[in-house]
Amino acid sequence: MSGYTANQATTAQDASGIDINARAVNYTCGDCDGDVQLKRGEPIRCRNCGHRVLYKKRTNRMVQFEAR
Numbered sequence: 001m002s003g004y005t006a007n008q009a010t011t012a013q014d015a016s017g018i019d020i021n022a023r024a025v026n027y028t029c030g031d032c033d034g035d036v037q038l039k040r041g042e043p044i045r046c047r048n049c050g051h052r053v054l055y056k057k058r059t060n061r062m063v064q065f066e067a068r
């Protein structure tokens with residue numbers, strides 16, 4: 001870490017949102033199918049369309065198209 005100065009004069013805040021380098025989780029929007037990156041404590045919400053249903057990205061792909 002380099003030169004991180006903690007501001008003690010700021011208002012009391014939760015444990016969330018302190019570390020900028022917190023691990024962000026990648027989600028896929030259930031509506032516009034866009035990539036959404038959310039950090040810890042952030043509300044589940046798409047930034048593109050505002051949809052609130054997001055799917056967590058995983059190693060195994062989701063089956064989107066069923067055989068007809």
Ligand SMILES: [Zn+2]
Nearest residue numbers: 029032046049
């Ligand atoms: Zn969306």
